[in-house]
Amino acid sequence: MAKVRVGVAGYGTIGQRLADGVAKQGDMELVGIADMAPTLAIRALYEKGMPYNLYLVDGADKSKFDELGIPVAGNFMDLVNNVDIMLDSSPAGIGLKNKVNIYEKAGVKAIFQGGEKNEVADVFFHGYANFEKGVDKNYLKLTSCNTTGLIRTVDCLDRAYGIEKVAITIIRRVADPGDYNRGLTNALMMEKAPTHQAVDLMTIMPHINATGILVHTPVTHGHIITVLAHGKQKITKEMALEAFKKHPRIRMLRMADGFMGNASYFKYGRDLGHVRGDMYEVGLWEDSIVESGDDIMYALVIPQEAVTIPETMDGIRAAMHMQETREEGTAETNKYLGIGACKDLGLGF
Template sequence: MIRVGINGYGTIGRRVANAVQLQRDMKVVGIVKTRPDYVARVASSRFSIFVPDESYLKAFDDAGIKVKGVLSDLIRMSDVVVDATPEGQGKKNTPMYRTAGVKAVFQGGEEAGVADVSFNAYSCFDSAVGKSSARVVSCNTTGLARSLHALHSEFGVEHVDGTIIRRATDPNDHKKGPINALEPSLKIPSHHAPDLRTVLPVDIDTVAIKAPTTLMHIHVLNVTLKKEVQQSDVISAFSSRRRIMLVDGKDGVSSTAQVMDLARELGRDRSDMYELVIWRDAVRVSGRRVSYIQAVHQESDVVPENVDAIRALMGSMERDASIDATDSSLNIGGMKIYG
């Protein structure tokens, strides 16, 4: 049984904690919270609560929330720590993990150098096996890796041009924006292109635009393959991956609003859409050129990757066995609508 500590219980941390609890070969030792808020109160009924250090104890005690220990205690009790702390904090935490000899899974907000390897289950699981640390690439990069790896492994990818329409912030965040603007990234390519190359060696250029929405990201991808294909070939490649869900606009799934409503109809925990969503009726093929549109649920698409990263670091399962176990536990691919 792999003992997992969750350092950080925000958007990603809380979802990874729930996913780990569903695995037959893992257990959550505890979670780290910094504030005795409503999230901590709910979590305390399911998980042992830890705090960063002793200076946080009084606030939790005053709030009536029982604390089991501090972060250093959790680290000593864990085989792997999933670091889901705010961007940049993971790098600061690295010395603690190394000193304690505990393995660590970092998130995509950290620079690639924070870990031994960057991680995506489909494209580079084996490179993380037995390593001390891995960084699960960002939600956008995970989405890019899923669809492009499907194409690259089947047909070979020569070049990709991608436009990324990013959500402004997460649904529970009332402070960030923009509210009434489209905010382009003035750095071209955007950081997504070099980030993708840490897990999938393809030639790619990306531009990114932040939009006033909280639901999902949208990617518009134009791919040049190394050989000519038919539309049916591309659809088949996408359909072969459980972590890709095909939808059709003609069925009413014409925006990210309907995609998230579909997640609710599927009965998903927190209405999460772990799969990358691709509009089947928007896939266009002409010789070696393939164009398609995909949607990324930024709150949850990296969750299964975190679970697989834990197994890779521990060397406890081979790639396909881990993906199968994770997908089964989260019902990923169990409700494919098409394909």
């Protein structure tokens, strides 16, 4: 079977990781990436020897790339016309314009990221929760970083035991590392309830009643979500642990091992030698799982820069009909991204 040809629009925080993710999939070919300006990420790509072909979107000033000697393979249409599917990780709102003005006209499928409105896509997609709904569709939208990780854990319990209701608290990192445009802050900031992640969860899993509160915090290395879940049956700590431990994209963390918080998880990604310290899995504290009457409560850390990459790869597999079921689709993605291998090591992850 010919490799599925993929392009990435917007080589920022998410786009760089999407490109790397596609490059690792043995059954896909990364045709190239497109951006607007010679950002630090593009300069780093050049310094790394241009492993990916660079295309320029409309409005980009090619002379700025020429001055730096950065080679340009062509314009955006050259890329779009040469792929089966585009991964659009341009700034929120641009994806919709690209869909209407470019992808639809070129007859090319596309997957959008969390910043776009849901209306941009045929299906609001999550690799584990609704893979089959994405099969053969032209336009998918990924859940945001928090929603992606949250749904992994709720779907895990839901499939094992049935879940009726969840209430969540999100302690949200306010910016990505290097986002100076967000300012230097030393305060917490409230968001109007219910938080969109709970509403998004209900859109993808309508049988679960969800609500929640979000608090922005001035940190950059990961969000933390606490979840209070009410099952169709009582879910004990042991039952929750058993289900979470089996999930390839959930790593179990213990404070006694040194996982004191969000920064330890980020540092572990660096110690593993992962590019940029990226972690594809969410980290879920074993020590945080606690029963409250008939409810079960737990806390997880969301590595916001990398967490949506696997589910986006699942999206390509669904939209391109490379596999038909969540089991097959997610297993292929996991294989190529090296996800889940740590489960066999006996480290307790």
